[in-house]
Amino acid sequence: MNHSPASRNSQENTPPPRILTLQIDGQDLSGRADETILEIARQNKIHIPTLCRLDGLSGHGGCRLCLVEISGQNRPVPACLTYPQEGMVISTASQRLQDYRRKILELLFSERNHVCAVCVSNGHCELQELAVELGLSHVRYEYLHPRLEVDGSHARFIRDPNRCVLCLRCVRVCAEVEGAHTWDVMGRGISSRVITDLNQAWGSSQSCTACGKCVQVCPTGALSEKGTSVAEMIKHRHFLPQLLAMRTNRRE
Amino acid sequence: MGQQFVIEPVSRIEGHGKITITLDEQGKVADARLHVTQLRGFEKFCAGRPYTEMVALVERICGICPISHSLASARACDTIMGIRVPEAAAKLRQLLNCGEFIQSHALSFFYLSSPDLLLGMDSDPDNRNIFGVLQENPAFAQDGIRLRKIGQQVIEGFAGKRIHPSWVVPGGVNQPLSPEHRDQLLSLLPQGLEIIKRSLDFCKQSMDRYQGEIATFANFPSSFLGLVDEQGKLAHVEGKLRFIDGQGEIVADQVDPARYQEYIGEAVEKDSYLKSPYYKPLGYPEGIYRVGPAARLNVCNGITTPLAHQEWTEFRRQDQGPLLSSFYNHQARLIEILYCLETLERLLRDPDILSPRVRALGQANFPEGIGVVEAPRGTLFHHYQVDDNGLMTWANLIVATGNNNLAMNRGLLQVARHYLTGPKLTDAVINRLQAVIRAFDPCLSCSTHSLRSDGPAIQVLANDGQVLDCA
Numbered sequence: 001m002n003h004s005p006a007s008r009n010s011q012e013n014t015p016p017p018r019i020l021t022l023q024i025d026g027q028d029l030s031g032r033a034d035e036t037i038l039e040i041a042r043q044n045k046i047h048i049p050t051l052c053r054l055d056g057l058s059g060h061g062g063c064r065l066c067l068v069e070i071s072g073q074n075r076p077v078p079a080c081l082t083y084p085q086e087g088m089v090i091s092t093a094s095q096r097l098q099d100y101r102r103k104i105l106e107l108l109f110s111e112r113n114h115v116c117a118v119c120v121s122n123g124h125c126e127l128q129e130l131a132v133e134l135g136l137s138h139v140r141y142e143y144l145h146p147r148l149e150v151d152g153s154h155a156r157f158i159r160d161p162n163r164c165v166l167c168l169r170c171v172r173v174c175a176e177v178e179g180a181h182t183w184d185v186m187g188r189g190i191s192s193r194v195i196t197d198l199n200q201a202w203g204s205s206q207s208c209t210a211c212g213k214c215v216q217v218c219p220t221g222a223l224s225e226k227g228t229s230v231a232e233m234i235k236h237r238h239f240l241p242q243l244l245a246m247r248t249n250r251r252e
Numbered sequence: 253m254g255q256q257f258v259i260e261p262v263s264r265i266e267g268h269g270k271i272t273i274t275l276d277e278q279g280k281v282a283d284a285r286l287h288v289t290q291l292r293g294f295e296k297f298c299a300g301r302p303y304t305e306m307v308a309l310v311e312r313i314c315g316i317c318p319i320s321h322s323l324a325s326a327r328a329c330d331t332i333m334g335i336r337v338p339e340a341a342a343k344l345r346q347l348l349n350c351g352e353f354i355q356s357h358a359l360s361f362f363y364l365s366s367p368d369l370l371l372g373m374d375s376d377p378d379n380r381n382i383f384g385v386l387q388e389n390p391a392f393a394q395d396g397i398r399l400r401k402i403g404q405q406v407i408e409g410f411a412g413k414r415i416h417p418s419w420v421v422p423g424g425v426n427q428p429l430s431p432e433h434r435d436q437l438l439s440l441l442p443q444g445l446e447i448i449k450r451s452l453d454f455c456k457q458s459m460d461r462y463q464g465e466i467a468t469f470a471n472f473p474s475s476f477l478g479l480v481d482e483q484g485k486l487a488h489v490e491g492k493l494r495f496i497d498g499q500g501e502i503v504a505d506q507v508d509p510a511r512y513q514e515y516i517g518e519a520v521e522k523d524s525y526l527k528s529p530y531y532k533p534l535g536y537p538e539g540i541y542r543v544g545p546a547a548r549l550n551v552c553n554g555i556t557t558p559l560a561h562q563e564w565t566e567f568r569r570q571d572q573g574p575l576l577s578s579f580y581n582h583q584a585r586l587i588e589i590l591y592c593l594e595t596l597e598r599l600l601r602d603p604d605i606l607s608p609r610v611r612a613l614g615q616a617n618f619p620e621g622i623g624v625v626e627a628p629r630g631t632l633f634h635h636y637q638v639d640d641n642g643l644m645t646w647a648n649l650i651v652a653t654g655n656n657n658l659a660m661n662r663g664l665l666q667v668a669r670h671y672l673t674g675p676k677l678t679d680a681v682i683n684r685l686q687a688v689i690r691a692f693d694p695c696l697s698c699s700t701h702s703l704r705s706d707g708p709a710i711q712v713l714a715n716d717g718q719v720l721d722c723a
Contacts, residue, residue, distance in 0.1 A: 117416065118308045150300055152641030158302055203641075226642070227613065229421040230308035 022088040031084055038066055038079035041092060048092050049101060049130055052167035053080045054217055056240040058176060060168055063108075065101050065130070068092045076100065102134050110141040111190065112148070113162040119221040120233035126219035127165060148193075153203030156226055157215050159196075164222040166192055170214035177243065182208040194222075213239070255279065255675055255720040256713010262286070262686050269694070271685055273668045273712050275720075281672055282715070284664035286657070286689060288526035295647045303329050303616060303638050304422055310634065310649075311416050314695055316359065319352035319407065320627035320652075322420040323489060324634040327623030329422030331510070332638055333614035340607035341424030343599050346489045348410045348420065349625070350592035353488065354444065355403025356628035357545070357585040360693040361451070362396025365582055368687050369458055373465065374680055392454065395447045399589070402444045406596065409437045424611035431606060438600050444593045445559075452563060452586045459570075462579060468670045469688045470578035470663025473498025475531050475541035476550045477655065479626050482506075484553035486564075486591065488626040494551045495531060495541065500573035502551075503533070509624035512633055516650065528657045529650055540658040543630025544692060545584030550574035555587075557594035563587045578663055578691045585628075585693075616642030627652040629693055653694040663688045677712060677721045 018033040024046055031040035036059070041048050051063040059081045067076040071089035076097065084090075091097070108114075108127065116122045130136075148161040168185065171194065175181040182205050186195045197205045215223040216235050224233045260270030269288050276282040298309055307325045311318035323345055330337055337345075367380040370388060379387075386393040404414045410429065411417030419425050459466070475498065479491030484505070493507040495515065504515060519528040519536045530539030541547075549568070555561040564587060568575070599605060616638050623634045630652030637646040667688045671681045712721040 118305060118312065120305070122418075147300070150302065150643055152302055152639075152643045226302075227304055227615065229304050229426070230418040232418075232421070232426065 020084050020086045020088075022084045022086070022090065024090045025092055033083065035083070036080055037068060037077075037082050037084055037088075037090060040084060041079065041090075046092060048079050049133060050080060051126060051130060051165065051219060052169065054169050054173075054237070054240070056177070056244050057169060057172040057217070060172065063165070063167055064104055067097055067100055069094055069097060098134070102136055105131055105134060105136050106139045106141055108165050109136075109139045110143050112164060113143075113145050114220070118230055119163060120224045120228045120230060121163070121221035121235075122231040124231070124234045125221060128220075151196075151202050152226070153201035154208070154210070154226070155203065156210055157202065157212065158224050158226050159194075159202055160222055160224070161193060162222075163220045164194055165220055166194065167219055168194070169217040169219065170194060170223060173213045173217045173240070177240065178209060178211050178213050180207045180209050180211075183214060216240075255715070255718070257672075257677055257721050258713060258719060259677070259682055259685055262689055269689070271664060271689070273664075273672065273685075274715060275675065275712065276715065279675060281665065281668045284661065284668040284685075285523065286526075286660050286664060286694075287524045291525045295649055298644050298647050301644050303332055303621075303636060303642050303644055306636065306644065306647075307420055307422065308416075308418055313649075313651075315415055316356050316695060317352060317627050317629070317652075318416050319348055319411075319420075320625055320632050321634070322417075323349055324623040324625045324627075324632045325636075326420045326422055327625065328621035328634045328636045329623070330612075331621035331623065332616050332618050332636065332642075333422055333612075334617040335423055335612040335614040337424050337612055338607070338609045340428070340604050341610040341612075342490065343602065343605055344410060344425050344429060344610065345420060347596055347599055347605075348407060348425075349489050350596050351403050351406030351410065353403070353592045353628050354406060354589050355400045357589050358396055358400035358403055360628070360690075361455075361582060361585050362393065362400065364693070365687075365690055366392070366396065368683070368690070369455075369462070369582065373462075373683055373687060377679055377683065380683070392451075395451060399444060399447045399451070402440050402447075405440055406437060409433050409440075421611065423613055426611060428608045428610045429606055434600055434606065437596065441593055441597050445590075448586060448590045448593060452583075452590065455583050455586055456566075459583065465684070465687070466577045466579045468666055468684075469691050470542075470659055470666060471576050472662060472666065473576060474659055474662075475503070475534070475539070476547040476574055477531075477541050477543050477631055478548035478551040479509075479624065479631060480505075480552050481556070486548055486552040486555045486560075486588075488592075491626070493624070493631070496551050496574060498574070498576070500550070509633070510622045512622065512624065512635075512650075516633075518650065518654075524657075526657050527650070527654050529655050530658065537658055540662065541655065542578070542659045543652055543655040544578075544581055545588050545628075546575055546578065546580045547630065548626060549584045549587065555591050557591050557598065560587055560591035560594055563590060578659070578688065581691050581693065588628075616640075629653055629695055630655050651695070653692070656692050656694065660689055660692050660694065663692070675712060675720055 019030050020033055021030050024041055029044050049065045051065050052060045061078040061081040066079040068079045069076050069091040116128050151159040171183040174183045182196050186193050186199055196202045216237055255275035257273040262269045269286055272285050274283045307322045310321040310325045313321050363382050366385050370385050371380050408414045411419035476496050479487040480494045481487040481491050493509055495504040497503050515532050516529050517532045530536045531541045555564045620637050625632055632652050633650035635648040639645050667684050671684050713719055
C-alpha cells in the first residue's frame with residue numbers, strides 16, 4: 001500500500017476528535033463528537049430502528065424511524081443525522097417514539113402497494129421486518145394503492161414504484177459509490193417518484209452501467225432482478241462495505 | 253301468473269352463489285339458474301405485472317386449489333419463456349398436484365357431501381354437516397379428516413407450506429426434493445391407501461340408496477372434456493384435450509391445449525359473474541359440456557396405475573357409454589384420490605426425483621403462453637399475453653367451475669322439475685337443489701369476489717319478478 005507523505009501529514013495534522021459523555025436510555029456513555037447518536041448507540045448495543053440508513057452511504061434522514069428524544073427539547077430528532085453534545089440525555093424507546101415509528105410505518109404501507117404475500121422480496125424485506133419488529137398489526141389509514149407503472153425495460157432489472165418507500169438508497173449508492181447518478185427524485189411530498197435519467201425508461205438510460213448496486217441496496221421489492229419469482233429476491237449488501245474498504249485502502 | 257324461488261346462499265360449496273327458480277303461469281318450473289354473486293377481477297388487475305409474479309398472484313384466486321392455478325400459470329409462463337422444464341421438475345409438479353387432489357377431493361367428499369350421503373338427503377338439516385357425520389360414524393369422519401391431512405402434508409412436504417406456497421416457478425420448481433422429505437412423504441401413503449379403499453367400498457355400497465338422485469342429478473347427455481395422455485389415459489398436469497359427445501364418441505382428440513380457442517367459446521350472461529364456456533362446433537348453448545372427476549373418467553381410456561384402473565373399470569361398468577349423472581362425481585373423486593396416492597408411490601421411488609436440476613431459466617421470449625391442467629373441479633385454462641419487457645398485457649382464465657356452468661343450470665332445472673311440485677320450497681327440494689350443485693363441487697370464488705350478504709339464497713320468483721318464497 002502506498003502511504004504518501006502528504007496523506008500522513010494530513011492525518012497527523014488532524015486534531016483527535018473530542019470525546020463527550022452522554023446518557024442514552026439511562027446508560028452513561030462516552031462517544032466521539034464526530035459520530036452520530038445512532039453510531040454511538042449501536043457501538044453500545046442500543047438498537048434504534050432504521051430504514052433509509054445504510055452503512056457506507058451518506059446520511060439522509062428521510063424515513064424518520066430513528067427519531068430519538070433529547071431531554072430539554074420537545075421535538076424528536078433523527079439519530080442518524082444528530083451529533084452528541086456534552087451531557088446530552090437521550091431516550092430512544094419512549095411510548096411516544098414507538099407510536100411515531102408505528103405511524104410512520106403505517107403511512108408507508110398505506111402510501112403505495114405493499115402486499116407482502118405476492119412480492120418478490122417477501123421474507124427478505126426490511127419494511128416487512130420493521131413491521132414485525134415494531135408490532136404493526138394493522139394499518140389505520142386508508143390504502144391509497146396508486147397504480148404506478150412497472151418499468152421492465154431494463155434487460156436485467158425491474159423497477160416497481162408501487163413497492164418504493166423513497167428511502168433514496170438507490171439514488172445515493174448510484175451517485176456516491178458507482179458515480180453514475182442515474183437515479184434521482186422527481187416531484188414533491190407524496191407525489192415524489194424515483195426516476196432514471198430524465199424520467200425515462202430504465203432500459204433507455206445512457207448513464208446506467210447496469211452494475212446492480214441500486215437493486216442490492218433497495219430495502220423492499222421496488223428494485224429486483226428480472227426473472228425472480230415471489231420471495232426469491234434476496235439482496236446481497238456485503239459488497240458495499242468491502243468495496244468502500246478497498247477504495248479507502250487504495251487511496252491510502 | 254308465473255313465480256320465482258331464490259335460494260341464497262348455497263351452502264357447503266366453496267364461494268358464494270344463489271339459485272333462482274322461475275315458475276310459469278301454470279305454476280310449473282320454467283327455468284332454474286345458478287348465479288355467481290362474486291367478481292374477482294384477476295384477469296384485469298394482473299395487467300402490468302411481470303409475468304414472473306403471475307404464479308403467486310393467481311394462487312390467491314383460491315385457498316383450496318392454489319396448486320392448480322400455480323401449475324396452469326407456470327405452464328403458461330414456461331411457454332412465454334419457450335423453455336423445456338427439467339424432467340425432475342415436471343414430475344415434482346405432478347406430485348404436488350397429487351397432494352392437492354387428495355386434500356381437495358377429501359374436502360368435497362367427506363366435509364361437504366358425505367352429510368348427504370351418510371345421513372340422507374332428508375335428514376335433519378341442523379345435523380346434516382360434518383359434526384353430524386362425526387356423531388353418526390366417527391371412524392368414517394376421522395378417515396376423511398386424516399385423508400385431507402395427508403393431502404395437505406404432501407403439499408407441505410414438497411412446497412414447504414400447505415396453502416399458497418411459492419415453490420412452483422416459471423421454468424420448474426425452486427428447490428429440489430431432499431431424500432428426507434421423500435422418505436417422510438412415502439411414510440404417509442400406506443395409511444392413505446387404506447382409508448381410500450375403505451371409503452370407496454362405502455361409496456359403492458351407498459350408490460344403490462341414491463338411485464333417485466342418480467337419475468335426476470344432472471343426468472342428461474352432454475359433451476365431456478378432459479385431459480388425456482398420448483395413450484388416452486387419465487392425465488392431470490400434462491396432457492392433450494379430448495372431447496367426447498353424450499354417447500361417448502370421441503369428437504376431438506389429442507388437441508394441443510394451446511388451440512383451446514378453436515374449440516371453446518365463452519358466453520357472458522347478465523345475471524351471473526360466471527362465464528358460460530361452450531364447445532364451439534356445437535355453438536351456444538347447445539355446446540354444453542362437463543368437466544371434473546366424472547368427466548375425466550368418462551373421456552379417458554383408462555388409468556395408468558393398477559388399483560385406480562381397476563376401480564375405473566368398475567365405475568364405467570355402471571352404465572353403457574359415459575356416465576351421464578353428475579352424482580357419479582362423488583365416486584370419481586375417490587378413484588382419483590387412489591390414482592394420486594399410487595402415482596405418489598411410483599414417482600417418489602423414481603431415482604430421478606431427487607435430481608438437483610429442477611429449473612430452466614429464461615426470459616420472456618414469446619408474447620403469449622397458454623397453460624392447461626386438470627384442477628380437482630375440472631379443466632383449468634390460463635392464457636397470458638406479455639409485452640416485450642415481460643409485463644402482462646392481457647389474461648384470460650377459464651376456471652374449472654366455469655366449464656360446468658351450463659351443465660349446473662341444466663342440472664338445477666332437472667332437479668327442480670322433479671322435486672318442486674308446488675309454490676312452496678320444502679327442505680327436501682332446497683337440499684337437493686344445493687346437492688346437485690354440490691355434486692359438481694363448484695368453486696365459485698375461483699371462478700369469478702365480492703362477498704355479498706344481501707338477500708336470501710334460493711328464491712322462487714313469479715314471472716314478473718315477485719319473490720314468492722325463499723330459503
